Amino acid sequence: MNPPTSQTQIPVVDFAGWNSDGPGRQRVAQAIVAACKKVGFVYIVNHSLPDTLLEEAFHWSRLFFELPVGEKLLAPHPDGWAVHRGYSWPGLEKVSQAVSADNDEERATQLREVPDIKVSRAAAQYIVIGFSTLVVREENPMQPNQWIPEETLPGFRAFMNRFYWEGFRVGGEILQALAAGLGLEDENHLLQKHSGHNNQLRLLYYPPVPADALEQQRVARCPAHTDWSSITLLFQDDCGGLEVEDVNNPGQFVPATPIKNAIVMNVGDLLQRWSNDQLRSTSHRVTLPPLADRIEGEGRITRRRFSIPYFLAPDPDSVIECIPSCTGPSEPAKYEPITQAGYNQMRAAMQY
Numbered sequence: 468m469n470p471p472t473s474q475t476q477i478p479v480v481d482f483a484g485w486n487s488d489g490p491g492r493q494r495v496a497q498a499i500v501a502a503c504k505k506v507g508f509v510y511i512v513n514h515s516l517p518d519t520l521l522e523e524a525f526h527w528s529r530l531f532f533e534l535p536v537g538e539k540l541l542a543p544h545p546d547g548w549a550v551h552r553g554y555s556w557p558g559l560e561k562v563s564q565a566v567s568a569d570n571d572e573e574r575a576t577q578l579r580e581v582p583d584i585k586v587s588r589a590a591a592q593y594i595v596i597g598f599s600t601l602v603v604r605e606e607n608p609m610q611p612n613q614w615i616p617e618e619t620l621p622g623f624r625a626f627m628n629r630f631y632w633e634g635f636r637v638g639g640e641i642l643q644a645l646a647a648g649l650g651l652e653d654e655n656h657l658l659q660k661h662s663g664h665n666n667q668l669r670l671l672y673y674p675p676v677p678a679d680a681l682e683q684q685r686v687a688r689c690p691a692h693t694d695w696s697s698i699t700l701l702f703q704d705d706c707g708g709l710e711v712e713d714v715n716n717p718g719q720f721v722p723a724t725p726i727k728n729a730i731v732m733n734v735g736d737l738l739q740r741w742s743n744d745q746l747r748s749t750s751h752r753v754t755l756p757p758l759a760d761r762i763e764g765e766g767r768i769t770r771r772r773f774s775i776p777y778f779l780a781p782d783p784d785s786v787i788e789c790i791p792s793c794t795g796p797s798e799p800a801k802y803e804p805i806t807q808a809g810y811n812q813m814r815a816a817m818q819y
């Protein structure tokens with residue numbers, strides 16, 4: 468038998484030093500880069516998003532998902548996969564890496580046939596239940612936003628727009644810290660490819676489900692996948708269930724236990740490519756909450772869960788070319804330059 472390898476820990480980085488003068492700044496940058504090289508995931512605490520703003524974001528998310536279905540469906544996710552906006556109802560959406568189908572139409576039909584947990588028992592293993600989206604970038608003609616009418620939830624749209632741009636502000640600071648930590652002279656090397664208009668903010672709601680359905684993998688809250696873009700900032704409530712692949716023990720996962728108001732930051736596939744595979748895009752999933760008091764009653768029902776991922780992506784026509792400090796004579800660039808849009812197309816083509 469192999470000796471047991473120690474479980475990977477997700478590092479915690481205190482971001483306060485980034486907004487100070489002096490050596491604290493470089494220490495933060497190096498700590499984040501070290502975490503992204505080793506684990507691909509890092510908790511960022513003492514960042515510049517006020518706690519009250521995060522509380523407000525979860526408050527609005529609860530209000531949205533507690534609306535009657537008919538009202539949420541006033542902003543439906545359009546048919547097909549070209550536009551990824553609006554409310555997707557339980558069973559509409561599965562995470563791509565768990566699904567194989569020949570074409571969009573077939574896939575969409577498959578997904579609609581899985582409206583809830585009862586049907587899912589007989590169907591594919593991995594079903595994302597109530598995995599829903601509402602995205603708020605306003606100035607992108609390719610991906611028009613889907614908003615519920617203002618009178619249905621007054622103030623919702625304005626808040627989500629504010630949160631989108633505040634999230635980009637702190638995400639931009641993290642991109643600057645990554646550039647500094649990678650030894651780039653220009654702190655804006657990564658950030659300058661992101662105008663912010665190609666980001667994606669999602670509100671996710673995982674309804675209560677029986678623990679045994681998750682344990683027996685008849686359903687999954689969110690199957691294992693990597694993210695595609697540059698970085699993801701994830702805000703989660705205190706339910707728990709997010710797990711990150713243990714880089715020392717591939718195929719095993721370690722919990723990313725919630726830390727109040729921390730940002731869980733992870734590297735996406737595009738940034739991994741950009742960094743010549745120096746920064747790691749790590750697989751993650753959402754499953755059973757690890758804390759016993761998140762599971763209630765005789766039916767062992769897991770508590771509902773809210774999370775808010777925010778994906779930062781470079782602009783579609785920006786060229787992603789090996790970061791100069793990630794290549795050298797002994798480490799040639801592994802990948803050709805590619806635009807963000809070209810990369811997405813390539814990924815989509817691989818999938819179908």
Ligand SMILES: O=C(O)CCC(=O)C(=O)O
Nearest residue numbers: 671689694709753774776
């Ligand atoms: O809900 C979560 O905690 C994770 C969601 C996620 O990984 C994603 O949307 O890509």
Ligand SMILES: [Fe+2]
Nearest residue numbers: 692693694751
């Ligand atoms: Fe993810």
